[in-house]
Amino acid sequence: MPVGPYQSPLAFISDAELDAYHEAQPVDYQxxxxxxxxxxxxxxxxxxxNPVLRGLDLDVPAGxxxxxxxxxxxxxxxxxxxxxxxxxxxxxxxxxxxxxxxxxxxxSRIVFQEPRLLPWFSVADNVAVGLGDGVPRAFGRREAERALAGVQLSEKAKDWPSKLSGGQRQRVALARALVSRPGxxxxxxxxxxxxxxxxxxxxxxxxxxxxxxxxxxxxxxxxxxxxxxxxxxxxxxxxxxxxxxxxxxxxxxxxxxxxxxxxxxxxxxxxxxxxx
Amino acid sequence: MTTVDTFTDGHPLRRSGSQSRSVGGKGLAAPAISPLVGEMPGRAEGGNVSRNSASAEVAEGASPRSVSFADISPTRGEITRSASDRSRAVLAAFGRFLPFLLPVTLVILWQAGSSFGLISDRIMPSPAAVVAAFWERLFSGELARDVGVSGARALSGLLIGGSIGFLLGIANGVSKLSEQLTDTTLQMLRTIPHLAMIPLVILWFGIGEEAKLFLTSLGVLFPIYLNTYHGVKNVDRDLIEMGRIYGMSGWSLFRKVIFPGALPSIFVGLRYALGIMWLTLIVSESIAANSGIGYMANTAREFMMTDVVVLALVIYAVLGKLADVIARTLERAALSWNPAYQR
Known part of the structure; x- marks a missing residue:
């Protein structure tokens, strides 16, 4: 679930280095x-x-x-x-x-009724939160952009969450949940x-x-x-x-x-x- | 419709685009999305955008009344609009000047009163005399030295007291143990007016720099402590839970969630502390000092130089305002995400 430790302290890394980083991940983002x-x-x-659940048996097939x-x-x-x-x-x-x-x-990831976005992070950075800690910023941005495209919000990547409508915020929350490829x-x-x-x-x-x-x-x-x-x-x-x-x-x-x-x-x- | 491409040519979340999978054993291929999906959000946004841009154009046309008039009769609307443009510019200039109207009038009256001998020099020097005293001290270098000394005292007090208050506020906001250990004590100390400690402080430190530093630090400590503590306590619990779900803990949770969440409140504490900082400094420089603005004012009192006394007051006012402007600029820069600080 959490992405592996990040070695390079460089904020700016080349596409080739990013690809190499990609390859080294335990989760296959591709x-x-x-x-x-x-x-x-x-x-x-x-x-x-107070019993809330009383002996549930349930099988849910994958997918x-x-x-x-x-x-x-x-x-x-x-x-x-x-x-x-x-x-x-x-x-x-x-x-x-x-x-x-x-x-x-x-x-596993969860999306709540409230989007729970960090108001001090841009939309893209909020989505990158979904990748876990210690992920290089450029990598987070790249994955966030793809996840945002998946929820049709690419054009809002640089905005503050406060600029979005309720439905758009919930789409960002969905992108944040999906960016780490949850099963x-x-x-x-x-x-x-x-x-x-x-x-x-x-x-x-x-x-x-x-x-x-x-x-x-x-x-x-x-x-x-x-x-x-x-x-x-x-x-x-x-x-x-x-x-x-x-x-x-x-x-x-x-x-x-x-x-x-x-x-x-x-x-x-x-x-x-x-x-x- | 880019949205349809996104989903049929391989979802952007899955770049290498392996073929659509059958899900749940039902063998669902991914056909083109129903038109509703692709267009619903797009259309709704398009509508919003055009409405917004329309209202933006309306807003550019000066006062609402002239705009509605222009909408009804376009030919006359041009005239109304340019006329109201000019009147709006005049209004804006006037609006900018308005806050200074009262002080400028007062200074003019004051100068007139002094020039006609209505106000005695021994009670109140004329503004011109204050300006003259300012020039004289500026060129002799005394002013720079005194302001520098006072500024350094104020800043070091703020730095020491502010850091202690900030760290205690964070610690007590985050840790239950630390809160139980220190919060009650701090709340008790807080109720003592820090200037009431002057006799004791003089006994402890004498009348040197330490006494001033101690008093200023003590003064700024509590507002920063209280507001930091309050800010940390009031960070949205749901956001903290979210952070934990996404694997944040310790330092990263603090850096990404708790500190930014508490920042608006910390800035309130800082601005409040700046006021207390100057107040404490003035008082402690008046007790005993051989440099600084307070010293300048006190020496001038002994020689009945009212112009220098008033100059000291003006400098305090300017420094206080300057500190507040800096704090507000920092605040606006750091909280630009917050709709309340967006212009």
Whole structure:
């Protein structure tokens, strides 16, 4: 995950040196990331006496786009924080596996509802933060520019984050998460604070980068329509347990207003609201 | 539509562009993006840009009223616009002069009062006499020496007290242990007016440079400590969590997140400390000194040279303003990312 130690103290290095640096990296920035699947066995999390997750079993194949929906307080954000290592489970275990089911070291990243950009760094430098510490500046800039092109924000590379709109800031946060080639991308309601039209644009962007790069994506959202539109598979969490596990049998790109998706959305809502 | 190229010819995140992979075993090739994706953000931004440039043109046309008039009848709009351009320039010049109106008027009145004998020289010298005293001391070299000595005292006090305050503020903001050890003590010391320590300071250090340095350092320590501490404590916790997620720790977390986040508050402390620095210096130079501006003023008092006394006051005012201008320039340069400091 973190990039290896940087030897040269030079701020300005030639393209050839940069390429050599590239070659020496443990992460291959040129290639698509190695997606990391998930294997959860009896995962529990309690805060004091209050159990939030009660023995979750879940298999997520590498490269899948999984959405987790549920009421507030159902434990979905807690689960996401466990997946990216922000918290430790109090019981059970979480394993990361590759496409063949072999254990792998995950490079996991998370995008929050708020972009959490450093206001004193330019957009490009904010993206370069995603490469970890000790990366030469020129290398960071080069990677940041490519990541920004991927979220269609190249022209904003030198701006302060305060100059950007909410949707653009969230795209920068996405570029920062993607620049280090994560095998697992966790999205914690990343579109929750955006207006309806920006949101549709962002949903399509997320779908596109996921299809292009092939990482495993885990999206937490309270918006069932968004979950159905983006994900391969949707699970409903209820009081720390999985109460519904649904495949979405539709290829991307999906149309808004597809009747099959609408029907699935209805079923999910019924489950969440307890009518099923 | 460059956006479509980006994604179909190999994503820019993946430069060597290996072929689109099938994802999740579903065999999805990457077809051209739905038109919605490519155009949605682009179109929205395009709209914004044209609206912005339109409003920029509007803004160039002087006062809003003349612009709306110009929009309605373009032929007469030209005339209105150039006329209002001129009146706007006059207004701008007037606006720049306005802050100086009151002091200049006062000086003129003061000079007139002195010239007509309404104000006694023994109470208040005329501005012309102050200027004369300034020239005289400037050429004799006394002025440069006194200002230099006072400036060096002020700066070294700021440097010593400011560094201690800054380091304590950072340490107590970052470390719980350090906070528990020293914060209560500092808060207690802070409530003692530092000038109240003068008798004790004289007993400790006599009346030499050490006493002045000690008092100035003590004076600037607390505002810088408090504001640094407050700034560090108020750095957005979410940003710190983000930094940790991306592998920052220790020095890099401090350099990239905590220090820049605390900087606006540190500058408030610095500007506040500059005021205290001059105040303390004036007081301590008045107690006892054989050089410096305070010494100059005190010697002049003994000889009833009111012009030199007033000159000393003016120099203090100029130095104080100068320090503040420097601090503000630094502030604006260092905080250019902050919308509040962007012009």
């Amino acid at each position: 290639a698509a990331p190695q997606p990391a699947g998930l294997r959860l066995r009896g995962v529990e999390k309690r805060f004091g006496d 899948q786009f999984l959405a987790i929906v549920g009421k507030s307080g159902c434990g979905k954000s807690t689960l996401l924080r466990l997946l990216v290592g922000l918290d430790e489970p109090t019981g059970g275990r979480i394993e990361f596996v590759d496409e063949e089911g072999e254990a792998v070291e995950p490079n 697992l991308l966790a999205l914690d309601e990343p579109l929750g604070a955006l207006d309806a039209l920006t949101r549709i644009g962002m949903q399509n962007l997320v779908t596109d980068v996921w299809r292009e790069l092939g990482f495993t994506a885990v999206l937490v959202t309270h918006d069932v329509a968004e979950a159905v539109h983006l994900a391969d598979r949707v699970i409903v969490l209820d009081e720390g347990r999985i109460s519904l596990d649904l495949e979405i049998p539709r290829d991307q790109p999906r149309r808004h207003g597809d009747p099959v998706l609408a029907e699935l959305e209805g079923r999910l809502l019924d489950t969440i609201l307890g009518k099923a």
